[in-house]
Amino acid sequence: MxxxxxxxxxxxxHQPNQEPRGMTRRRFLANSGYAALGVGAMPAFLAACSGTSEPExxxxxxxxxxxxxxxxxxxxxxxxxxxxxxxxxxxxxxxxxxxxxxxxxxxxxxxxxxxxxxxxxxxxxxxxxxxxxxxxxxxxxxxxxxxxxxxxxxxxxxxxxxxxxxxxxxxxxxxxxxxxxxxxxxGDSIGYRTDLVGGELDSYAALWDPQFAGRVALFNSSLRAPMEVLATFVGTGEYQTEGTIGSPSRNDIDFAIDFLIERKRDGQFRLLWDDFGHAIEILDTGEVALMNAWEPIVREVAARGKPAVYGTIKEGYNxxxxxxxxxxxxxxxxxxxxxxxxxxxxxxxxxxxxxxxxxxxxxxxxxxxxxxxxxxxxxxxxxxxxxxxxxxxxxxxxxxxxxxxWWQFPAESEYLESRWQDFVAA
Structure with a gap:
């Protein structure tokens, strides 16, 4: 940190302090015993009797x-x-x-x-x-x-x-x-080097395209690539989700993760990235040609003089x-x-x-x-x-x-994370 x-x-x-809104179970358990005994009011009572007030x-x-x-x-x-x-x-x-x-x-x-x-x-x-x-x-x-x-x-x-x-x-x-x-x-998209991919890209499908095998990086998060898989195939009409793209069902999750594992075994992905600085370096040096990225990554690579673009994606943004x-x-x-x-x-x-x-x-x-x-x-x-x-x-x-x-906490988040770890380990 x-x-x-x-x-x-x-x-x-100084502005008048406002009490915390709502009573959570945690706060009730922490406070109820003292409140029942009236201890919480004692300092104010003593201060009033002595003609002084609590410090602001x-x-x-x-x-x-x-x-x-x-x-x-x-x-x-x-x-x-x-x-x-x-x-x-x-x-x-x-x-x-x-x-x-x-x-x-x-x-x-x-x-x-x-x-x-x-x-x-x-x-x-x-x-x-x-x-x-x-x-x-x-x-x-x-x-x-x-x-x-x-x-x-x-x-x-x-x-x-x-x-x-x-x-x-x-x-x-x-x-x-x-x-x-x-x-x-x-809205997150894909970042890529136009000099390395040969032109403009307008779909998440580029991440799975065999012509870029071994030159793709994915963000190491269960909330990103699986949804991009679903958006790709919903966009082409080849798949219809049971849930939503942001909160997929277990069957939707299995469809996306199984696809990612298959593409990984075919050598599609160069690496998974976690660190902002590392992501900049791999796109800047050309170790990868495209990645699902954050916009500041692409902006920094472009500032270094490389033809880096943040894609306009037809399926829509994350x-x-x-x-x-x-x-x-x-x-x-x-x-x-x-x-x-x-x-x-x-x-x-x-x-x-x-x-x-x-x-x-x-x-x-x-x-x-x-x-x-x-x-x-x-x-x-x-x-x-x-x-x-x-x-x-x-x-x-x-x-x-x-x-x-929109990024969210999916209903099947635990299952999604467990299947993502299957992909990471594959």
Missing amino acids: TEVTIHLGGKMN HQLELRTQGIGTTVLDSVLAQFTAETGIPATGTQVGFGEMVPLWIQGGYQDQWDVMEAQGAQIAPLVEAGTLQPIKVADITHWDALLEVFRVPGAAGQDGDGHPFTQVYTQEARDSGALDEVWVVPTVWN MWFHGIALSADSPNYDAAVAYANFWHEGFAPAEVANQGYMTPTPSVAQAALQGADSPNAGVNAWDYWYNGGGRDRGSVDDIASKAAW
Whole structure:
């Protein structure tokens, strides 16, 4: 883990602390004995009798997430604007949920900058408290795909809408509380070198094409390649899923994994990649010609002068988002809300734009993005990333309209992971 600590000067603006929302089984068991005895109220009672009051809680922000969102520059600017000290811990994607559930949410962090697929297990473990929509300044400026039921761009499981709001908020129709406030999003595709593949690629089918045997790398995640197999064959009409692409049935999983094992035994795949830096190197050096990649990988290879492209895929993109999720035990609700609001404004969206990451509040951040640079000299970040003035896959609307599935926690996740390990071991 890499820890980035920003503890800058400036007076902290205290806001009334809000109690954690909801009573989880974990919190009830921890608190019920003391509450029954009245011990929890004793310090306040004694303070009242003595004419003194408890010291004010001083807000702070302690956040955890991957290195592409937990950034020292963003935390420093947040502290400069709000006066709230901020501490960030960078961890690997696969470590985020285990470290949080194993106790990090209780005393290490207030916020996880969580990916949408991670929300379900965090909620199931009782480690989150809801955030009130009314506290999010620019909520109505969020893209409809995140906040409106049935909006264009949602997948067959209703994601990301169903990942964002609490079950109670959805069932009641009030839509007044969320588990996560979206901050960045994108749609994943394939990255490739045009000089090594002989032209443009427009389908996940390229990953399985025998002409590229031995020159393909796959991301080592059960939530990626199996879904790309299903998207490929659903797209050609050769297969119909029983579940959905994002949450496949056991038969769907078997179909995808058996296919991947067959292609692996035929020598299709050069390697599986886990590390961001390693992924850059294998595409940059030409060890592989194509891979299912993250956009920043391709951007970095292109910046090194190689003809690297992030593909426009006819089957649609593997969509995802990250956002602010709040610890069930955090005393810093107001700091977390301030941080979520900060991410919707100009500085943070401009800071991550050249990674290919987009804000869910483009109308709010537009002015800052128009004043920021892009990879192309003379083209600002707004025109490049949002209007399609240089991005391989067109405008933000082009990408948002081509969702094949959103990253999620599949109903058959344990079975999917076990079959993925069959593939890894094959």
